[in-house]
Amino acid sequence: MGKTLFGKRKNTPTHATVNPGISDNLLKTRNYFNQLKFRLGIGVLACFIIPHALLSAYFHFQFTAALKKTGKLNIQALAKSQRNTVDLFLREREINLRNLFYTRDFTPAPREDKMLFYLQNLNHHSDAFVDVGFLNGQGIQTGYAGPFPNLLGKNYKDEAWFTTLVAQEKDYVITDIYLGFRNKPHFTIAVKQTINGTLCIMRATIDPDKFYMFLRSIGKGKEVETTLVNARGTYQLVDPLKANLLETSRYLPPLDMSAGIYEVHDKNGTMLTAHAWLSETPWALIISQPLNIIHAQMYKTRNMMMVNLAIITLFLALVIWITVSRLMNRAQRIAEQSHQLQTQLIHASKLASVGELATGVAHEINNPLAIITSTTGVVRDMLNPEFDLDPRPEAILGELDTIESAAFRASGITRQLLDFGRKNVPRKGRHDINEIIEGVIIGVKKHRFNLADIALVKHYAPHLPKIRVDADQISQVFLNLLNNAEDAILGSGTITITTGRDKDRVITMIQDTGDGMPPDQLKEIFTPFYTTKEAGKGTGLGLSISLGIINSMGGTIEVQSLPGRGSLFTISLPADTPDTNDNNDKGGKG
Numbered sequence: 001m002g003k004t005l006f007g008k009r010k011n012t013p014t015h016a017t018v019n020p021g022i023s024d025n026l027l028k029t030r031n032y033f034n035q036l037k038f039r040l041g042i043g044v045l046a047c048f049i050i051p052h053a054l055l056s057a058y059f060h061f062q063f064t065a066a067l068k069k070t071g072k073l074n075i076q077a078l079a080k081s082q083r084n085t086v087d088l089f090l091r092e093r094e095i096n097l098r099n100l101f102y103t104r105d106f107t108p109a110p111r112e113d114k115m116l117f118y119l120q121n122l123n124h125h126s127d128a129f130v131d132v133g134f135l136n137g138q139g140i141q142t143g144y145a146g147p148f149p150n151l152l153g154k155n156y157k158d159e160a161w162f163t164t165l166v167a168q169e170k171d172y173v174i175t176d177i178y179l180g181f182r183n184k185p186h187f188t189i190a191v192k193q194t195i196n197g198t199l200c201i202m203r204a205t206i207d208p209d210k211f212y213m214f215l216r217s218i219g220k221g222k223e224v225e226t227t228l229v230n231a232r233g234t235y236q237l238v239d240p241l242k243a244n245l246l247e248t249s250r251y252l253p254p255l256d257m258s259a260g261i262y263e264v265h266d267k268n269g270t271m272l273t274a275h276a277w278l279s280e281t282p283w284a285l286i287i288s289q290p291l292n293i294i295h296a297q298m299y300k301t302r303n304m305m306m307v308n309l310a311i312i313t314l315f316l317a318l319v320i321w322i323t324v325s326r327l328m329n330r331a332q333r334i335a336e337q338s339h340q341l342q343t344q345l346i347h348a349s350k351l352a353s354v355g356e357l358a359t360g361v362a363h364e365i366n367n368p369l370a371i372i373t374s375t376t377g378v379v380r381d382m383l384n385p386e387f388d389l390d391p392r393p394e395a396i397l398g399e400l401d402t403i404e405s406a407a408f409r410a411s412g413i414t415r416q417l418l419d420f421g422r423k424n425v426p427r428k429g430r431h432d433i434n435e436i437i438e439g440v441i442i443g444v445k446k447h448r449f450n451l452a453d454i455a456l457v458k459h460y461a462p463h464l465p466k467i468r469v470d471a472d473q474i475s476q477v478f479l480n481l482l483n484n485a486e487d488a489i490l491g492s493g494t495i496t497i498t499t500g501r502d503k504d505r506v507i508t509m510i511q512d513t514g515d516g517m518p519p520d521q522l523k524e525i526f527t528p529f530y531t532t533k534e535a536g537k538g539t540g541l542g543l544s545i546s547l548g549i550i551n552s553m554g555g556t557i558e559v560q561s562l563p564g565r566g567s568l569f570t571i572s573l574p575a576d577t578p579d580t581n582d583n584n585d586k587g588g589k590g
Contacts, residue, residue, distance in 0.1 A: 033332040083276035115145035128210035137199035368406035465575040488514025
């Protein structure tokens with residue numbers, strides 16, 4: 001006949017096989033946590049790095065400004081310190097010269113040996129003295145000792161320094177650098193004294209080279225350039241490699257500022273320049289140093305701080321990222337375990353439902369088995385000549401068709417039970433809600449309602465949009481609700497199933513005429529392991545599992561009930577329309 005007892009195996013529905021792949025919900029859960037891990041990690045790092053970077057930038061600028069200010073203060077302090085040292089040097093030279101008036105046997109007409117003694121005395125105090133001369137009130141140099149003997153007898157009454165010294169109240173004068181009678185750059189210190197009513201002037205020449213070496217000896221710092229300029233900006237002392245005496249400086253300090261500091265830009269770069277005006281003479285001491293040299297230590301310190309800060313920041317960021325990753329991985333494992341537990345609970349609930357259906361299924365299977373048994377007896381009787389029945393092959397084939405029909409009926413019942421009870425991997429697809437409900441009713445509930453004298457009223461709205469759900473799971477929800485409705489009806493009753501649409505939602509209502517529930521029971525029915533059934537008849541998991549399934553699919557489930565008036569369960573699921581596809585795909589993240 002080419003057929004087995006349960007029909008052709010090649011025609012077994014493919015949806016009954018187990019899909020070994022990963023469920024959509026599990027994939028969405030993993031994608032969700034991967035995105036959450038990345039966003040949370042970036043968010044935590046941003047919350048850490050942005051304030052850290054802002055504070056670092058603030059302190060960096062403050063630190064840089066403080067170091068720059070410190071550098072300026074240091075070079076300005078150096079300028080003032082050297083100014084004081086130069087003033088002291090000039091004051092000492094003036095005192096050395098003044099003390100010659102108070103040497104033993106001083107006379108207004110000193111002899112040559114006396115002038116040599118005076119020069120030795122001055123050189124004893126400083127080798128910067130070049131020569132010494134004595135002038136009378138008419139400006140004639142009547143005494144001289146030094147390397148320019150032709151200066152003896154010279155008349156200085158027309159020299160600017162002489163007229164200034166004679167006219168001013170102050171008893172000494174320090175001249176600018178000038179060439180004079182010797183035609184060589186030098187400057188003069190002259191002191192006047194009135195002795196016995198006669199004006200006497202003692203003058204001495206300072207060697208600019210020796211003075212500059214003294215200036216260099218008190219200088220500090222790398223590539224520090226120290227110069228002296230007068231009020232006109234003419235060099236009084238300068239590095240011979242940089243410029244010549246009596247040339248004009250490129251920088252003239254303000255006359256109204258005793259001290260100051262500036263940044264001077266030239267072809268050699270930016271120089272930090274500080275000045276301080278001397279008190280002994282109208283000269284300004286100028287100290288210049290390249291800006292990069294002054295700030296070299298600052299830059300080194302700043303770079304070290306930035307490197308250390310970057311290392312610390314990266315280390316803390318790595319620790320934060322690892323911590324966030326571990327926490328999110330742990331949360332993902334918990335969510336996946338929760339999802340697997342929910343799947344196992346759904347399967348367990350399905351098996352429990354199958355167990356409850358065992359009595360009705362046995363009755364349904366017994367009917368075709370009875371037909372098979374009786375028809376088999378008829379065939380035997382047809383083959384027995386004693387019963388005088390029609391033994392023709394056509395008659396026997398008719399009886400075999402009856403047997404085959406009954407066998408296929410029994411096979412269909414068992415296949416539906418196996419399909420429902422099998423543990424499938426959750427997989428969402430586009431389904432018609434009416435077809436799902438009808439499949440549950442025809443497959444596993446119709447015979448129960450017939451036996452229990454329960455009328456089933458169906459109001460299916462036509463042309464409903466598809467819903468994106470897992471057919472097995474949503475079938476389990478409807479089976480749980482129908483089981484509860486059946487258990488709530490004592491004796492005969494009615495269960496009404498209504499489907500419809502509300503905007504972008506597909507609505508399913510299951511109403512029974514059972515006993516209903518009081519308010520205190522109504523608020524607890526979705527609590528796991530809570531049941532109103534007698535001991536041994538219910539697990540208390542059906543409604544809690546149904547609630548989890550509906551929520552995972554982006555839907556809602558509500559219940560209304562009154563004692564003695566029955567209960568109404570309303571399920572709302574998003575319709576799979578172009579406007580809601582994206583929202584539906586985002587649902588069910590474990």
